[in-house]
Amino acid sequence: MSIVTVQLGQCGNQIGHEVFSALCSDVRGTHGLCSKKENESYQDSCKERFFCEEESGVPVARAVLVDMEPKVISQTLSMAARSGHWRYNSHSHFCQKQGSGNNWANGYSVHGPRHKEAIMNLVQKEAEKCDRLGGFFTIMSMAGGTGSGLGAFVTQCLRDAFPTSFILNHVVWPYGTGEVIVQNYNSVLTLSHLYHSSDALLVHENDVIHKICAQLMNIKQISFRDVNQVIAHQLGSVFQPTHTAGGGSGYSRNPLGDLMETLVPHPEFRLLGLRNIPQMPEKSLPYSAFSWPGLVKHLRQMLIANAQMEEGIDWQVRPPHPGSSIPSTNKPLHFNTSIANLVILRGKDVHSVDLGSFQDPSLYTSWLNPQDAFNAWKTPRAFNKYEKSASLVSNSQFLLKPLDSIVGKAWNMFASKAYLHQYTKFGIQEEDFLDCFTTLEQVISSYTNL
Amino acid sequence: MTQSVVVQVGQCGNQVGCRFWDLALREHAAVNKKGMYDEALSSFFRNVDTRSGDNGPDIYKGKICSLKARALLIDMEEGVVNEILQGPLRDVFDSKQLITDVSGSGNNWAVGHKIYGCQYRENIVEKLRKTAEHCDCLQCFFIIHSMGGGTGSGLGTFVLNLLEEEFPEVYRFVTSVYPSGEDDVITSPYNSVLAMKELNEHADCVLPIENESLFEIVNKIHQMINSGKLGSTVKQNSLVTSSAGSARTLQVKPFDAMNNIVANLLLNLTSSARFEGSLNMDLNEISMNLVPFPRLHYLVSSLTPLYTLADVNVPSRRLDQMFSDAFSRDHQLIQADPKHSLYLACALLVRGNVEVSDLRRNIERLKPSLHFVSWNQEGWKTGLCSIPPVGHSHSLLALANNTCVKPTFIELKDRFMKLYKKKAHLHHYLQIDGMEQSCFSEAISSLSDLIEEYNELDATKGGPRIDASRLKIAV
DSSP, rough: EEEEEEEEEEHHHHHHHHHHHHHHHHHHHHHHOOOOHHHHHHHHHHHHHEOOOTTTTTOOEEEEESSSSSHHHHHHHHHHHHHHSSSOOOOOOESSOOOOOOOOIIIIIHHHHHHHHHHHHHHHHHHHHOOOOOEEEEEESSSIIIIIIIIIHHHHHHHHOOOSSOEEEEEOOOOOOOTTTTTHHHHHHHHHHHHHHHHHEEEEEEHHHHHHIIIIISSSSSSSHHHHHHHHHHHHHHOOOETTTTTTTOOOSSSSOOOOOHHOSTTTEEEEEEEEOOOOOOOGGGGOOHHHHHHHHHHHHHHHHHHHHSSSTTTTOOOOOOOOOOOGSOOTTOOOOOOEEEEEEEEGGGGOOOOGGGGGGGGBBBOOOOOHHEEEEEESOBBBTEEEEEEEEEGGGHHHHHHHHHHHHHHHHHHHHTTHHHTTTTTTTTHHHHHHHHHHHHHHHHHHTT | OOEEEEEEHHHHHHHHHHHHHHHHHHHHHHHHHBBBBHHHHHTTTEEEEEGGGGTTTBEEEEEEEEEEEEEEEEESSHHHHHHHHHSGGGGGSOOOGGEEOSOOOTHHHHHIIIIIIHHHHHHHHHHHHHHHTTTTSSSEEEEEEESSSSSSIHHHEEEHHHHHOOOOTTTEEEEEEOOOTOOOOOTHHHHHHHHHHHHHHHSSSSEEEHHHHHHHHHHHHHHHHHHHOOOOOOOOGGGOOOTTTEEEEEEOOOOOHHHHHHHHHHHHHHHHHHSSSBBBOHHHHHHHHHHTTTTBOOOEEEESSSSSBBBBOOOHHHHHHHHHTTGHHHGGGSOOOOOSSSSEEEEEEEESOOOOHHHHHHHHHGGSSOOOOGGGGTOOEEEEEOOOOOTTTTEEEEEEGGGGHHHHHHHEEEEEEEEHHTTTTHHHHHHHOOHHHHHHHHHHHHHHHHHHHHHHHHHHTTTTOOOOOOOOOOO
């Protein structure tokens, strides 16, 4: 099944490009470490999922590029074409001239309706090219104007036009110390709207990835390109083909569907966090060796202690004693409760790995069986030159604190009425803001009371 | 890509404007090696096929034929504009972009605003329309003028009004040169306060500039160069005051160095809209992020570095120094000290080989020494543009919406009141058709209200941070 990617705004387009680059280079790599048959099956599956084959032999990404100003799209298209290994369809992009001015209301209420037809036409064309449409993957930031506002509008349109398809929004959360002054307003508006039309939100936080670049990747002068490449690696580790548990011998045919089914059992809980280990500079890879038990142990502790990367994990945090029914308010303070978790393992000897520790009932809320709350996908085919790679996609309290922080800051600003005139002039009124705040306070409350 | 139009009004406006166009050509020439007309150029220049005379059609792609500035030059005296038309920039403007008269405005805002405004209204509207028609997507008008005189101040703010009426969707960024205390124009306080009312009500963003600050910067550079303290040679074309490499190389005029600073300000402001970068910052984003309340749209600007040494290796310490300088009193373009006042919002636009980690590191470093208003503790807007200015490997423009503009306004009000109480020179204004006492009282009232808004914000400075209580959800 194929996935159509919609890249929205500067961030969405810059990341989208790195994602397709990473997928392509992984597929072409010779570090598969598995049988030839396995490798070919993997390559075919990846290509079908993300690329369209053309006569020239150069794979064409199944993507629609949208931005309200032309510079980024034109750069993205030309960078892809220059790689020689893949490219975008030269018609699958839509841009305007003026940008959205970091104004969510401008993106949502002005650009959205104005360009709905043109954008949805492009999406329709890409969808029709798929033999079987597996769903939509949108990439956007929530701090600016286009990715956030127009992105929220487009997600709604996708839901209306494709009511039975899966929609996964990849949302980038900005640095806490301002990239954009009104980022908290834009974030609140985006998240609350996406919550109503998307199936799930897969989140990356700039602060977290920045730390990974600084401490694990040892990059001295970190650029957005570096950040985006780490994000692309992490996304690739989730979306490249795998065998699901009961999937038989072939690669999973419905990745988005499987993801939703395993991780989003309840519509109130849609926020997904992502962790991937190990992460290190490419040149260190040949000198490192990892064991599966070590990786699994670290990943589990990262989950429990809500660690952002594999360094500096707090090993003191323990799950509450099993068996005793502890009301949620008494749970150890730093313990991260999960609703559902998905672990994805890629590489050598993957079938021997014991993931029993992830099925510990004390990790989870009581309303799902641990057998249902936890799933694992595996493939012996190594990913992106890492001999062993483990990813965790988690529907848990990972994002509770950052979300609460964003809503808190936005509320403070809202109480002083600062910047509201910029939104009301495009049709977003104070009542609309209040609705959005209410939605998110509800989400925060739900996650807090797990 | 969008286009912007520059409207330069009065002697000061036109002299600064002239330097702007000169340095803009220099900047594009440094970047655009192939001589092809590209989107970056189109933001300020048209490409005209002049083979069939001045009225040739616009060429949108392909080789550069003849570049024409998207500008309107307005002056009620002929001297300055004539000089521009006889100088090396004469081919960049055409006669259809000029509006001149002979006798000037006599340093009288009312003459500029009421008399000439009325007289030239249709002419101005027509020429503005023409310029707008040549634009695919007009985003912004830049007005350059001074506040203390008659034409720039009076007719300039008249044009501002016109722009709002005729082109309400297009942004209006105004670069205003404020008079100093020792200004030799006695009526400059009247002119400035009358103009301020218009800026309060009709501008989207105002960048106030004070000559004293420009003068101090020029002096500082002279001293550094002449004292021999600099180890290696300074790259001449990197001086923020320099015209090196531009069309005007000979016959340097007295205000040129100071005007170059303002020209560089405008170039840096628009750089991210014209050139690519990893985090673009367009003009509409500047307005969106830096103006929390409609009337508080006065932005204090600073440019660093002021010059670059010829050695190529830039250790990050020097980069960090650039960020520190941007917040120091002597780099601001008005006499103000933002560090000791209250920030409502701050924007940093970096050009050149600077990455996001450098930006973050410096924001973290400088944040503790700055005071931000309680509802905007992380009020930073950042942009990264890959193309540095001519002669530099990197540069920084800081725009602050900060209560440190208050002293400038208070002094202006004081100087106004000194004259007004005695009714000095008032008759020159009141005898003009359309001028009444109420114009003055409304203007001073508008200024007082603005000062009061800044006062209220200042009162919150240093107070306890009280977070508004959040919505409660029934579980």
